[in-house]
Amino acid sequence: MSNPLFSLRGVVKRFHDREVLNLDRLDLEAGVITAVEGPNGAGKTTLLAILALLTPPDKGRLFFDGQEIPRAASQLTAWRRQITLVAQQAYLFDTSVEKNVAYGLRLRGLEQTKRDARVREALEQVGLAGFGARRARRLSGGEMQRVALARALVLRPRALLLDEPFANLDPTSSQVFERVLGDLPNQGCTVVLVSHAREQAHRLAQRVVSLREGRLTPGLDRG
Amino acid sequence: MDFFLGGLTKGLGLLAQLDPEVYGIAWLSLRVSLSAVILAALAAVPLGLLIGQREFPGKRFLVVLFNTLLALPTVVVGLVVYGLLSYHGPLGGLGLLYTPGAMVAAQAVLAFPLITALVIAAVTTLDSRVGPTALTLGATRFQAAWAVLKEARFAVLAALAAGFGRVVTEVGAAIMVGGNIRHYTRTFTTAIALETSKGEFAQGMALGFILLVVALAVNLASHQLQARWK
Ligand SMILES: Nc1ncnc2c1ncn2[C@@H]1O[C@H](COP(=O)(O)OP(=O)(O)O)[C@@H](O)[C@H]1O
Ligand SMILES: [Mg+2]
Numbered sequence: 410m411s412n413p414l415f416s417l418r419g420v421v422k423r424f425h426d427r428e429v430l431n432l433d434r435l436d437l438e439a440g441v442i443t444a445v446e447g448p449n450g451a452g453k454t455t456l457l458a459i460l461a462l463l464t465p466p467d468k469g470r471l472f473f474d475g476q477e478i479p480r481a482a483s484q485l486t487a488w489r490r491q492i493t494l495v496a497q498q499a500y501l502f503d504t505s506v507e508k509n510v511a512y513g514l515r516l517r518g519l520e521q522t523k524r525d526a527r528v529r530e531a532l533e534q535v536g537l538a539g540f541g542a543r544r545a546r547r548l549s550g551g552e553m554q555r556v557a558l559a560r561a562l563v564l565r566p567r568a569l570l571l572d573e574p575f576a577n578l579d580p581t582s583s584q585v586f587e588r589v590l591g592d593l594p595n596q597g598c599t600v601v602l603v604s605h606a607r608e609q610a611h612r613l614a615q616r617v618v619s620l621r622e623g624r625l626t627p628g629l630d631r632g
Numbered sequence: 633m634d635f636f637l638g639g640l641t642k643g644l645g646l647l648a649q650l651d652p653e654v655y656g657i658a659w660l661s662l663r664v665s666l667s668a669v670i671l672a673a674l675a676a677v678p679l680g681l682l683i684g685q686r687e688f689p690g691k692r693f694l695v696v697l698f699n700t701l702l703a704l705p706t707v708v709v710g711l712v713v714y715g716l717l718s719y720h721g722p723l724g725g726l727g728l729l730y731t732p733g734a735m736v737a738a739q740a741v742l743a744f745p746l747i748t749a750l751v752i753a754a755v756t757t758l759d760s761r762v763g764p765t766a767l768t769l770g771a772t773r774f775q776a777a778w779a780v781l782k783e784a785r786f787a788v789l790a791a792l793a794a795g796f797g798r799v800v801t802e803v804g805a806a807i808m809v810g811g812n813i814r815h816y817t818r819t820f821t822t823a824i825a826l827e828t829s830k831g832e833f834a835q836g837m838a839l840g841f842i843l844l845v846v847a848l849a850v851n852l853a854s855h856q857l858q859a860r861w862k
Contacts, residue, residue, distance in 0.1 A: 463764050486772045494768040500761035503783055513769035560769065 413472075414439040414568055414599045415460055420469035422455055422623075430455050430623040432469070439474075439567075442590065442600040444610045447620035453603035454497070456620070457570045460601060461494040474567075490517065493564055497572040498550075499557030506532070506548070506556050507541035513564045531563035536585050551582030558589065569593060571602040575609045587613060635833065642834030643841050653815075654835070658842050661819040664732050665800040668739030669747075673792055676744050680751025680791075681777055685763060695752055701745035710805030713738040717809060730811040735819070738805040743795035750794060754787030755780060786858055793854045797847065 413436035422430040430452040437443050437460075445453050458464040459471065462478065462485050471478045478488055493513070502509050510528045519527070532538050535555040540548075545556055554574075561569055574586050591613055593600050604610040611617055619626040646654050683694055715721050717729040717737070728734040758780065766779035781788060803821035810817035812826060820843045827836040 461768050463767060482773065486770065489767060490770040492768075493770075496761065496765070496768075500759055500765045502762075502765075502779070512766075516770045516775060564770065 412439050413437055414474055415601075416472040416475075417459075418470045418472075420459065420466045420471060422452070422459065422464065422466050428623060430459070430466075432456075432623075432625060435618070435625060437599065437601055438616070439599050440594050440597050441616060442594060442602070442614045444614035444617045445601065445603040445620055446607060446610070446617060447603075447605065449605055450622075451605075451620040452623040453605070453620055454572055455623075457494060457572050457601070457603060460568070461492055461570055462489050463494070490564075491567040492570065493561040493566040493568075494570040495554070495557050495561050495572065495574065497576060499554060499560075501545040501548075501553055501556055501560075503546050504544075505541065506537065506543050506545045509545045509556055510541075510560045510563050512560065517564075527563050528559075531559040534562060534589060535559045536581070549579070550577060551579040554578060555582055555585055558586065562589065565596075566598065568599045568601065571600070573604055574602055575604065575606075583609070636837075639833040639837030640841070643836075643838030646834065646838040647842065651838070654838050654842070656815060657818050657820060657823050657839060658846070660732065660817070661800060661821075661843075662846065664735045664806075664819060665739060665796055667736045668799050669743055669792060669796045671736065671740040672743035672747055672795060676747035676791075676795075677751055677781070677788065678777075680748045681755055681781060683748075684752040684755025685777070685780065695749070698745045698749040698752065702749055704742075704745070705804065706742060706802040707804035707808065709742050710738055710808035713741060713805065714808050729809060730813060730817060732810070732817055734809040735806050735817060738809045739799035739802070742802060742805060743799050746798055747791050747795040750791035751784075751788060754784040754791060757787075758784045789854050789857060793850055796850055800843070800846065 415435075415437040417432050417435040420430065420432045420435075421428060445456060447453055455464065459466055465480065465482075473488060473491070479485070502512065507528055510531055511524050514524045514527060528541070529538070532540060535558050537552065537555055537559065540552070540556075545553065548556065558574075569590075571590070574590070575583055578586065587609065590600055590602070594615075602610055602614070683691065713734065714729070716723045717726065717734050718724055719729070728737065762780050762783045763776045766776035767773075771779060801821060803825055806812075806817075806819050807822050807825070810819070810822065812818050812822040818826075820839050824836045824839050824843075827833070827839070
């Protein structure tokens with residue numbers, strides 16, 4: 410592998426002394442869609458939380474673009490601003506669709522005219538043009554996931570992490586996700602998506618890694 | 633019946649005549665209680681946010697402690713603040729006893745555990761994904777805490793309104809540290825207590841009536857804000 414964006418070395422995560430993740434070595438190549446598959450409880454969501462720098466591992470080292478991620482929580486914001494996560498059934502803030510999508514840009518201090526243009530563009534991308542003024546938490550489940558996708562895309566992250574992106578999606582939203590995600594590698598964005606099912610996620614991915622009880626299963630690795 | 637009707641009629645009369653004494657008392661009450669709520673909230677809101685969001689040993693004890701402090705009789709708080717501010721007390725040098733400042737301090741101490749407990753409850757019942765969502769979108773820890781506060785805004789506002797309700801209606805602490813001095817530290821409740829003990833029901837009823845109107849206005853304003861946000 411030429412150029413990994415994420416590198417994990419000896420990463421261990423425990424909850425209440427139970428080891429839920431133990432990754433000796435995992436490299437995720439830049440500009441590639443990697444799917445992580447595995448049954449419920451395999452540790453997929455935990456892995457994404459570690460990659461999103463939300464949960465510090467108990468042991469091991471994590472590198473992003475060749476640089477080691479520091480341990481101190483206060484230093485993580487700058488790193489997190491290059492990575493974003495679309496959670497399974499993402500939380501939308503109790504405000505308009507527009508304000509949800511603009512949130513991250515606002516934090517980054519982007520001026521309003523540029524912000525508005527990018528928000529509009531992101532909403533068009535996910536097929537929600539004209540939804541800007543709607544109340545986010547009143548939308549349908551699929552529409553809400555698309556708002557969450559737009560809210561992540563608008564940041565133009567270097568890495569986009571998605572937890573079960575195709576679970577419980579209506580066909581329209583599912584197509585939107587497939588189209589948008591499929592195009593991201595062309596824009597240099599690295600995508601990591603996890604799923605317990607094999608179908609859709611795997612069609613999109615250039616590489617599939619398997620997780621079983623917190624460990625990688627090399628035999629099933631494809632790509 | 634005469635007692636109430638007579639009192640109410642005279643009371644409305646005083647209001648209509650813009651009786652300076654009545655309005656002076658109302659204005660002081662509002663100033664003192666609002667200042668107390670703001671002062672208490674400055675500490676209680678961040679503290680409630682912190683306790684509500686974090687898991688740490690002793691958290692349950694702290695929550696129980698704050699809920700217990702809610703039941704503290706106002707005269708006990710008055711007594712403690714009196715002790716602190718009295719001439720020979722540790723804060724006696726400030727010369728605050730029997731001033732509106734002393735009442736603000738006592739009422740802030742009263743409002744503090746109530747607002748803290750209600751903010752803890754608000755944050756605990758809020759969806760736990762709010763903070764992490766903000767972080768993944770690039771928020772600093774402070775900005776993420778702010779996002780949590782914004783999502784819990786209805787409950788936080790209700791906590792502030794409840795704090796105001798507790799302090800504007802209490803009488804024990806205000807009398808003890810304020811002294812009920814005419815034109816200086818006389819509030820709604822201390823005045824009503826005094827007027828009633830003198831048999832001056834009209835003045836008492838007028839003040840009681842304004843107190844009701846004030847409570848109504850506070851609740852209406854908070855509902856109005858909620859309606860706008862919804
Ligand atoms: N916050 C937590 N506290 C305790 N146990 C947890 C926590 N999060 C996850 N786990 C446990 O870790 C294991 C892996 O969970 P998860 O990463 O959510 O798996 P997956 O997403 O693959 O279904 C599960 O056994 C789960 O119960
Ligand atoms: Mg999961």
